[in-house]
Amino acid sequence: MSFNYNKAKSALAVYFLLINTVVFGDVALDDLLELREVNQYEWLTTKLEILALKMSYPAYRIDIVIDSDQGIQFTYNFSGAMAKHFTETIEKSEAQKAMSYHAQGLSKAVEALILNEFQNIGVNFDPDIDFQGRFLGPGYGNDVKQREIGRWKNSNFEWVR
Numbered sequence: 001m002s003f004n005y006n007k008a009k010s011a012l013a014v015y016f017l018l019i020n021t022v023v024f025g026d027v028a029l030d031d032l033l034e035l036r037e038v039n040q041y042e043w044l045t046t047k048l049e050i051l052a053l054k055m056s057y058p059a060y061r062i063d064i065v066i067d068s069d070q071g072i073q074f075t076y077n078f079s080g081a082m083a084k085h086f087t088e089t090i091e092k093s094e095a096q097k098a099m100s101y102h103a104q105g106l107s108k109a110v111e112a113l114i115l116n117e118f119q120n121i122g123v124n125f126d127p128d129i130d131f132q133g134r135f136l137g138p139g140y141g142n143d144v145k146q147r148e149i150g151r152w153k154n155s156n157f158e159w160v161r
Contacts, residue, residue, distance in 0.1 A: 040118065041066065047113055048072065055106065064110065074106050074133035077146070083137025087149060087161060096150070096157050099135055103152040107131050128155045 038046075048064040052074070056062045059082045067073040076099075078086065086095040107127045115122040132153045136146040148160040 040121065044118055044121070047117065048110070051109060051113060055109065062106070071130045071132065072110055076102065076133060076135040078135065078137045078149070080138045083149060087137065096159070099150055100157040103133060103157060106133065107155070
């Protein structure tokens with residue numbers, strides 16, 4: 001196989017041409033700077049979704065939504081290993097203490113979000129009444145329906161299982 005000097009020179013020319021070419025994105029700056037109207041419900045929903053993502057880990061996923069009663073509800077979705085840990089491995093009192101700790105942390109984070117960014121809503125927001133949630137684990141065996149482990153209501157944890 002012989003070296004083709006002309007092909008190599010052409011390839012280098014194309015390479016340098018591409019390297020030195022300035023590429024612009026398809027999203028125009030004017031489109032990014034255009035104002036958009038978002039109501040409080042949509043903005044709070046978005047902020048709650050972001051908060052839930054920030055507080056989720058590989059062992060559990062958190063969802064936070066505005067429920068049908070205009071309260072805020074979280075769902076703590078445990079992985080199989082974590083659900084087993086809380087329901088079978090550690091003592092019930094320790095599991096309850098840990099889940100209460102997590103629910104209180106979520107409650108404080110949601111309350112801070114509302115008080116800092118949604119003052120009109122924050123005036124009437126009472127975490128004891130307006131914040132509740134559920135702790136879920138995967139179903140047993142072939143059952144794809146999640147099983148409820150516990151609930152957080154009125155700032156108290158209660159076992160369901």
